[in-house]
Amino acid sequence: MQKSVSVTKFKNKTNPLIALKKDLTLNKCAYLMLAPVILYYLIFQYFPLYGAQIAFKDFEFSRGIIGSKFIGFENFVEFFNAFYFWRIIRNTIVLSLYNIVFGFPAPIILALLINEVKSTTFKRITQTLTYLPHFISMVVICGLILDFTSRGGVVNDLLHLFGVPPTAFMLEPQWFRTIYVSTDIWQQVGWGSIIYLAALTGINQELYEACNVDGAGRWKQLITVTLPGIAPTIIIMLILRMGKLMDVGLEKVMLLYNSNTYETADIISTFVYRKGLIDMSYSYSAAVGLFNSAICFVFLIIVNNISRRVNETSLW
Amino acid sequence: MLKRRSVSEITFDYFNIIFLVFSVVIMIYPFLYVVFASLSDPARFAEHSGLLLSPLSLSFDSYKAVFDNPNILNGYKNTLVYLLVGTTINMALTTLGAYSLSLRKLKMRNYIMMGIVFTMLFNGGLIPTYILIKNLHFIDSIWAITLPSAISTMNLIIMRTSFQSIPASLEESARIDGANDLVIFARIMIPLSIPVISVMILFYGVGNWNAWFNASIYLRSREKYPLQLILREILIQNSTDSMMTGAAASDDKSLVSETIKYATIVVATVPILMVYPMLQKYFVKGVMVGAIKG
Numbered sequence: 001m002q003k004s005v006s007v008t009k010f011k012n013k014t015n016p017l018i019a020l021k022k023d024l025t026l027n028k029c030a031y032l033m034l035a036p037v038i039l040y041y042l043i044f045q046y047f048p049l050y051g052a053q054i055a056f057k058d059f060e061f062s063r064g065i066i067g068s069k070f071i072g073f074e075n076f077v078e079f080f081n082a083f084y085f086w087r088i089i090r091n092t093i094v095l096s097l098y099n100i101v102f103g104f105p106a107p108i109i110l111a112l113l114i115n116e117v118k119s120t121t122f123k124r125i126t127q128t129l130t131y132l133p134h135f136i137s138m139v140v141i142c143g144l145i146l147d148f149t150s151r152g153g154v155v156n157d158l159l160h161l162f163g164v165p166p167t168a169f170m171l172e173p174q175w176f177r178t179i180y181v182s183t184d185i186w187q188q189v190g191w192g193s194i195i196y197l198a199a200l201t202g203i204n205q206e207l208y209e210a211c212n213v214d215g216a217g218r219w220k221q222l223i224t225v226t227l228p229g230i231a232p233t234i235i236i237m238l239i240l241r242m243g244k245l246m247d248v249g250l251e252k253v254m255l256l257y258n259s260n261t262y263e264t265a266d267i268i269s270t271f272v273y274r275k276g277l278i279d280m281s282y283s284y285s286a287a288v289g290l291f292n293s294a295i296c297f298v299f300l301i302i303v304n305n306i307s308r309r310v311n312e313t314s315l316w
Numbered sequence: 317m318l319k320r321r322s323v324s325e326i327t328f329d330y331f332n333i334i335f336l337v338f339s340v341v342i343m344i345y346p347f348l349y350v351v352f353a354s355l356s357d358p359a360r361f362a363e364h365s366g367l368l369l370s371p372l373s374l375s376f377d378s379y380k381a382v383f384d385n386p387n388i389l390n391g392y393k394n395t396l397v398y399l400l401v402g403t404t405i406n407m408a409l410t411t412l413g414a415y416s417l418s419l420r421k422l423k424m425r426n427y428i429m430m431g432i433v434f435t436m437l438f439n440g441g442l443i444p445t446y447i448l449i450k451n452l453h454f455i456d457s458i459w460a461i462t463l464p465s466a467i468s469t470m471n472l473i474i475m476r477t478s479f480q481s482i483p484a485s486l487e488e489s490a491r492i493d494g495a496n497d498l499v500i501f502a503r504i505m506i507p508l509s510i511p512v513i514s515v516m517i518l519f520y521g522v523g524n525w526n527a528w529f530n531a532s533i534y535l536r537s538r539e540k541y542p543l544q545l546i547l548r549e550i551l552i553q554n555s556t557d558s559m560m561t562g563a564a565a566s567d568d569k570s571l572v573s574e575t576i577k578y579a580t581i582v583v584a585t586v587p588i589l590m591v592y593p594m595l596q597k598y599f600v601k602g603v604m605v606g607a608i609k610g
Contacts, residue, residue, distance in 0.1 A: 019423065020423070020424070023422065023423040023424065026421075027419070027421060027422055027497070029496045029497040029498055030416045030419050030421075030422055030497045031416070031422070033412045033413075033415065033416045033497060033498065033501065034412070034413060034416040034417065034422075034428070036408075036409055036412065036413075037409055037412060037413030037416075037467065037472075038428065040409060040463075040466050040467055041431065041432055041435060041467075043448075044445075044448070044463065044464050044466070045435040045439065045440075046435070047440075047444075047448050048439065048440025048441065048444035048445045048447075048448055049438070049439065049440040049444070050440075050444075051440055051444030051445075051447055051448060052440045052441060052444045054443070054444065054447070059447075061447075061450070065447070110339070113332055113335065113336060114336065116328075116329070116332055117329075117332065117333065117336065118329075122333070122336075124596075125340075126336050126339075126340055127596065128593050128596055129340045129343055129344055130339065130340060130343050131592065131596070131599075132343060132344060132347070132589070133343060135522055135588050135589065135592050136347075136526075136585055136588075137525070137526035137528070137544055137547070137584070137585070138526065138528070139526070139528050139544045139547045139548045139551060139552065140547065140551070140581050140584065140585060142551070142552060143547065143548075143550075143551025143552055143555065143577075143581070144346055144350070144551075144581075146551070146552060146555045147551070147555060147577070148346070150555065152365075154349065154366065154367060157365040157366040157367075158366060158367070160365070161366070186342070186343070190343065194599055194600060197600070198600045217324075217325075218325060218328070250529075251528075251529055254529075255548070255552050269442075272441070272442055272443065273442060276442060276443040276446070277442075277443075277446065277533055282443050282447065285442075285443045286441060286443040286444055289440075289441030289442055289443055289444075290441060292441075293438055293439060293440075293441055294438075296437075296438075297437055297438045300437060
């Protein structure tokens with residue numbers, strides 16, 4: 001038995017093609033099941049990756065991806081020299097940082113508080129209701145934000161009671177980030193707490209019993225048992241979050257911003273959208289998108305490596 | 317000493333409960349406001365300012381107007397079609413891929429998996445994808461809505477981890493009985509994974525129901541618009557326009573439209589709110605597995 005295994009291993013090494021063929025015939029059925037999935041990834045994920053070369057070309061639909069004229073780094077140079085270059089980079093990073101600083105701890109705190117509740121019914125109802133905003137569509141959420149913060153909206157009605165003059169919040173650039181981040185926390189805090197609640201249930205209960213014997217109070221238990229218990233989850237989530245620092249989705253910003261608030265609201269992805277699909281500067285827009293993807297990729301790798309060195313926790 | 321600690325603990329418990337109740341109220345009040353407003357008399361609502369604690373003289377006029385609106389009904393119908401076709405494709409591809417990639421006997425499994433995970437870290441971006449869809453002649457068709465987002469890699473990883481956790485002995489005994497991979501997949505793996513599968517259907521279903529961006533860039537004809545695009549016109553574009561021009565709701569028609577807006581939100585949101593609490597106990601499985609192994 002032992003011998004035959006080593007023989008096949010040896011054979012595999014000498015001729016990978018034969019091994020591959022054997023693998024394919026032996027597992028024909030499984031590979032056939034996998035085929036549509038591979039096809040999906042090739043067409044819808046890898047073909048756009050191949051198409052990203054138009055960033056170095058002057059793309060025209062009539063000439064196609066290959067036939068369009070090669071212009072090197074012209075698009076990138078134009079972007080780096082553009083006056084809005086720093087504006088959209090700054091807006092993307094600042095919006096993302098605010099979201100991490102205020103939005104990252106929120107679900108952890110909520111999970112810890114829910115965890116302290118003794119009644120399971122109360123726990124379950126709290127969870128169900130805090131998940132609710134996560135399931136509402138972005139269009140509805142943003143529609144409500146625009147409605148509530150408008151001049152005649154509920155927020156201004158309430159501020160009026162305190163004698164504050166009405167403001168059209170979504171027309172003021174200085175309010176954009178505050179509203180974006182606070183509503184994001186509101187929408188995702190419940191859903192984000194699931195993973196921490198799951199991690200909390202995984203903590204060894206004996207540790208708490210030991211704490212009780214030692215007479216450690218709940219605050220002490222939080223510091224010595226609970227937080228160390230969920231620390232690996234927190235670190236992984238933080239890496240994932242930091243890795244997405246430059247990757248701010250365009251849907252919410254697109255629904256909330258307008259030309260008055262570009263100063264603080266315009267980010268890389270909305271800029272790519274406007275340049276590419278409204279102004280039809282395909283190559284220029286693809287160059288900006290590629291630049292963003294590359295930065296995101298490098299950033300994720302750096303964050304992951306730092307984490308591996310410091311905490312011995314990493315994604316790969 | 318012991319007594320004093322318990323007093324502070326009781327205080328903490330009370331404050332904790334009060335804080336959580338307060339948070340929950342903040343979470344759901346906006347939606348209660350929407351429901352109350354949608355059931356209010358349009359004229360009275362227009363004069364009202366501030367919070368609502370109940371509908372202002374109960375009226376179903378707004379709902380009547382919503383169900384009489386051909387755009388909204390048509391959008392509803394389109395969304396249902398996109399939801400059914402899209403979620404079917406999502407589930408077929410995700411379960412097939414997750415199962416075959418969970419088979420340890422496949423030699424190329426790890427390379428394929430690496431290729432798939434790479435797409436999470438780096439992608440071609442908006443414009444190359446748009447060019448692809450245009451070259452495939454998918455513009456203005458249902459395929460532009462359902463195919464580009466056919467697989468969510470995160471969900472694929474969650475499903476794969478779940479299949480891997482099923483004891484191998486079950487599979488082996490079936491294999492001895494002569495079952496092939498497809499039979500094992502359909503007869504053993506799927507029935508044993510119903511909880512994860514229902515969460516996946518919910519995740520994909522909610523995603524498809526709420527999706528609007530791909531529709532907004534790929535669809536040209538208005539009669540193909542999903543509900544969310546119609547909603548965007550009603551909620552976002554109108555409100556932005558009136559904000560920019562400073563026009564206030566004054567004539568009779570726009571009075572009605574204020575409450576119609578809220579009725580439309582309710583009609584568009586209720587289906588999802590009916591479904592998700594039923595699957596809540598499975599969420600942990602769905603979210604947890606993926607995030608740790610991803």
